[in-house]
Amino acid sequence: xxxLHVHSNFSIDSKSSMEDMTLAAMEKNxxxxxxxxxxxxxxxxxxxxxxxxxxxxxxxxxxxxYKYLKEIEILTGLExxxxxxxxxxxxxxxxxxxxxxxxxxxxxVDGKDIFIDDFLQDIxxxxxxxxxxxxxxxxxxxxxxxxxLGLFDGVDRYLGNKNLSSIYQDHFPRIRDILSLxxxxxxxxxxxxxxxxxxxxxxxxxxxILELYREQGGEIITLGSSANSPEYIGHSYRQMERLxxxxxxxxxxxxxxxxKIPINIS
Numbered sequence: 001x002x003x004l005h006v007h008s009n010f011s012i013d014s015k016s017s018m019e020d021m022t023l024a025a026m027e028k029n030x031x032x033x034x035x036x037x038x039x040x041x042x043x044x045x046x047x048x049x050x051x052x053x054x055x056x057x058x059x060x061x062x063x064x065x066y067k068y069l070k071e072i073e074i075l076t077g078l079e080x081x082x083x084x085x086x087x088x089x090x091x092x093x094x095x096x097x098x099x100x101x102x103x104x105x106x107x108x109v110d111g112k113d114i115f116i117d118d119f120l121q122d123i124x125x126x127x128x129x130x131x132x133x134x135x136x137x138x139x140x141x142x143x144x145x146x147x148x149l150g151l152f153d154g155v156d157r158y159l160g161n162k163n164l165s166s167i168y169q170d171h172f173p174r175i176r177d178i179l180s181l182x183x184x185x186x187x188x189x190x191x192x193x194x195x196x197x198x199x200x201x202x203x204x205x206x207x208x209i210l211e212l213y214r215e216q217g218g219e220i221i222t223l224g225s226s227a228n229s230p231e232y233i234g235h236s237y238r239q240m241e242r243l244x245x246x247x248x249x250x251x252x253x254x255x256x257x258x259x260k261i262p263i264n265i266s
Contacts, residue, residue, distance in 0.1 A: 001031060001234050001237045002032045002033075002237075002252070002254055002263065003032075003033045003225050003234045003237065004036065004075070004190075004254060005034065005077075005079070005225055005227070006021055006225065006227050007021075007035070007036070007037055007226065007227060008021055008035055010035075010037040010052045010060070011038040011079075012038065012050055013038070014229065015229070016230060018035060018063075019067075021033070021227070021233060022068055022072065023230070024231070025233050025234065030233065030234050031072065031073060032072070032073040032074075032075060033072065033073075033074055033233065034075035034077045034100060034101050034224075034254075034255075035061055035077060036077035036079045036103050036224070037057065038081065039080055039093065040080075040081030040107060041081070041086050041089050041090070042083060042086060043108075044108075044112070045112060045113075054096070054097055058097060061074060075100040075254070076098070076099050076100050076101070077099060077101035077102060078093070078094070078101075078103070079102075079103040079104075079105055080094075080104055080146065081105055081106070081107045081108065082105065082143060083106075083135075084135075084138045087142055087145070094145055095145070101147055101148075101222075101254075101255035101258070102146040102148075103146065103147070103224075104143065104146035104148070104149055104150060105149075105150040105154065109131050109132055110131065110135070114154075115158055120155075120158055125159055126170060128159070129167065133174045133175060136149075136178055137174065137178050137181065140185070146187065147187065148187060148188035148190045148220070148222050149178075149182055149188070149190065150190040150192065150224070151190070151192055151194075151204050152190070152204060152205040154195075154204055156195070156200060156204075172212065176212060176216070179209070179212060179218060180216055182218070183216060183218050188220030188221060189205070189210075189213055189221055189222075190204075190223075190224050191203050191205070191221055191223055191244065191252075192204040192224045192226055193224075193225050193235045193237070193239075194224075194227075194235070196235070196236060197232065197235075207243065207247070210243070211247060214247055214248055221251075221253065222253055223252050225237075241265055241266060249265060251264060251265060252265060
């Protein structure tokens with residue numbers, strides 16, 4: 001099993017050490033994990049940078065990587081919280097260090113964090129989705145230095161009405177544009193099981209989006225959990241594999257040194 005989206009206490013949402021996360025992954029017989037701790041620049045309307053000393057981060061990963069070299073493969077990644085104007089700032093971090101894998105996620109719309117800044121307060125759900133997908137498209141237009149788009153449709157977590165299928169139909173033309181642009185750039189799409197922890201009954205992204213991605217020729221899929229504590233590592237991995245197989249995907253991918261490597265879906 002493989003989990004390419006694992007957080008440690010270098011991320012604001014985790015209190016778990018890299019060693020604890022690694023030991024949990026080994027107990028669950030995972031073959032490979034990737035620490036993709038979160039850097040978010042211009043966070044919230046207060047423009048705070050949620051970051052960490054990258055040297056310390058790499059040092060910690062290398063410590064567990066070589067300590068458990070014979071038991072598990074540990075990859076080095078980042079999850080970046082993108083806004084259209086932040087490309088140069090992220091390049092200054094990404095290009096400086098040896099990294100295996102970069103996830104680009106969109107947590108903000110027009111400078112407002114989706115959760116912290118109450119972006120969804122007093123706004124129609126359909127209009128919120130329109131603004132969110134516009135922002136995702138603009139980020140993709142503006143930036144190339146990443147490997148996969150993560151937590152696509154992550155905004156669903158914060159919409160009060162969990163029955164979203166009807167209002168999503170109106171936004172599929174823009175979602176199609178996003179997927180087409182993603183494919184043209186040679187980038188991948190993350191399938192993430194963390195939606196289940198937020199009361200949703202599907203993965204990020206939902207099956208209809210995965211079907212649309214597949215119909216347009218999309219092939220590059222990675223699997224992750226956004227695990228921020230040991231019990232969530234590898235969460236619902238087999239179900240994600242099974243869904244991908246049902247949709248006609250033959251492979252998912254892992255990344256080493258920013259190069260994608262296909263893994264047969266069992």
